[in-house]
Amino acid sequence: MMRKTLLAVSLCGLCFSATSFAFVQDYSKRSNKEVTTEAKRGDIYAQIELGDRLATGNGLEEDDVKAVEWYHKAAKKGSETAMYKLGMMYDNGHGVAYSAKEAAAWFEKASAQGHVKAQYYLAGMYKWGRGVPKSNEKAVEYYRLAAEKGFDVAQNSLGVMYAKGLGIEKNDDEAVKWYRRSAENGYAYGQRNLAFKYSLGEGVELDNVEAYAWASVASTNGYTTAEKLRDDLAMKLSASQLAEAKTKAESYLQQYTSHQ
Numbered sequence: 001m002m003r004k005t006l007l008a009v010s011l012c013g014l015c016f017s018a019t020s021f022a023f024v025q026d027y028s029k030r031s032n033k034e035v036t037t038e039a040k041r042g043d044i045y046a047q048i049e050l051g052d053r054l055a056t057g058n059g060l061e062e063d064d065v066k067a068v069e070w071y072h073k074a075a076k077k078g079s080e081t082a083m084y085k086l087g088m089m090y091d092n093g094h095g096v097a098y099s100a101k102e103a104a105a106w107f108e109k110a111s112a113q114g115h116v117k118a119q120y121y122l123a124g125m126y127k128w129g130r131g132v133p134k135s136n137e138k139a140v141e142y143y144r145l146a147a148e149k150g151f152d153v154a155q156n157s158l159g160v161m162y163a164k165g166l167g168i169e170k171n172d173d174e175a176v177k178w179y180r181r182s183a184e185n186g187y188a189y190g191q192r193n194l195a196f197k198y199s200l201g202e203g204v205e206l207d208n209v210e211a212y213a214w215a216s217v218a219s220t221n222g223y224t225t226a227e228k229l230r231d232d233l234a235m236k237l238s239a240s241q242l243a244e245a246k247t248k249a250e251s252y253l254q255q256y257t258s259h260q
Contacts (some may be wrong), residue, residue, distance in 0.1 A: 032059055039070060047074040050084055055085075055094065064095030075106070080113035087118060100131030111142065119146040120154045127166075136167025147178060152185035159193060163202075172203030183214060186258045191218035192226040199233060208236050213248035220249075221258035 019059025027035050027049040035053070038046035051070035053060045068089050074082035087106035088098045104125045110118035123142035126135045140161050145156035159178035162171045176197050195214035198207045215230035234242055 004018050014207050039073075042073075042077075044074045044079050044082070047071075048079065048085070051082070051085065055089070064089065066095075068095035075109075078113075079116040080110040080118070083107075083110035083113070084115045084118040084121075087121065091121070100125065102131070104131035111145070114149075116146045116151045116154070119143075120151060120157070123154070123157065136161065138167070140167040145182070150181075150185065152182045152187035152190060155182035155185065156181075156187055156190035156193060159190065163193075163197075172197070174203075176203035183217075183255055186221065186225070186256050188218045188221035188223035188258050191215075191221060191256065192223045192229065195226065195229060195233075199229065208233050209241050209245045209248065212237065212242070212245035213252055216246070216249035217252045217256060220253055221256075 025038075025043065025045040027038065027046050029243035030038075030049075032053065035046050035050050041052040047070045048207055051067040051074070053056070054063045054070065055067035058113060068086065071082045071086045072088065083106050087103045087110065089095050090106060091103035092098070096102070100163040103196055107118045107122040107125065111122050119142045122132075123139045123146070125131050126133075126142065128134065132138075140158065143154050143158040143161060147158045155178045159175045159182065161167055162178065163175035164170065169203070176194065179190050179194040179197060183194045191214050195211045195218060197203050197212065198204070198210060198211035215226045215233060218226035219230055233245075
C-alpha cells in the first residue's frame with residue numbers, strides 16, 4: 001500500500017509540465033463524464049487526467065491497466081508528462097509487468113523533452129544500473145539537468161555526487177553549492193547535508209552555529225535522523241552560541257520549510 005501511495009504522489013506531483021504544448025487544459029475539476037468524453041475525442045490532457053484518476057482510484061474505480069492505456073495514447077501524441085507517468089508505471093509494475101528497461105526508456109523519452117522528474121529518475125537508474133548500464137557519469141548528467149531547473153531533490157543528489165566523487169571529480173565546494181540550493185528550496189535531506197558540511201568544515205568554513213541551525217531545520221522538516229547531529233552540535237556550543245543557533249534555525253525554518 002505504501003508503494004502504491006508513493007506512486008500516486010509521483011504521478012500527480014508534476015502533472016502538466018507541458019513543454020511541448022502552448023496551451024494546457026486543466027481537467028482536474030471536471031466531472032468523470034466530461035474528462036472521459038474529451039479523452040475519447042483525443043484531448044491529451046484529458047487522457048492524462050483520466051489515466052491519473054484510474055491509477056489512483058480518485059473518483060473512479062482503480063484500474064491500472066486502463067490507466068496505462070490512456071497514458072500510452074497521450075504519450076504517442078508527444079506528451080512528456082504521459083511518458084514520465086508510463087515510466088513510473090513500468091518501474092512499479094502497475095498495470096504492466098515490471099520492467100526497469102521499459103521504465104528507463106520512457107524516462108529517457110520524457111527527459112529529452114525536458115521533463116524534470118523524468119530526468120531525476122533516469123539519473124537514479126544510471127546510478128544504480130537499473131534498466132540501463134550503470135554509469136555515474138550519466139547519472140551526473142541527468143541530475144544536473146534537473147538540478148539546474150530548480151528541482152530540490154536533484155540538487156541534493158548532484159551535491160552527493162560531488163561530495164563522493166561519483167561520476168565527476170570530488171569537489172566539496174560544488175557539493176556545498178548544490179546542498180545549499182536544495183536546502184534553500186526546502187528539501188530536508190539537502191538541509192541535513194549542508195549542516196554536515198558546516199560541521200566538518202568541508203567546502204565551507206567550519207561553523208557549528210550554522211551547522212546546528214540547518215540540522216534543526218532538517219529535523220523539523222522531516223529528516224528525523226538529523227536530530228542526533230543537531231544534539232551533538234549543541235554539546236559543542238556555548239550558551240550564547242546555542243541561543244544564536246536557535247534563533248537562526250527559527251529564521252531559516254520560516255524561509256525554507258519543506259514542501260515534499
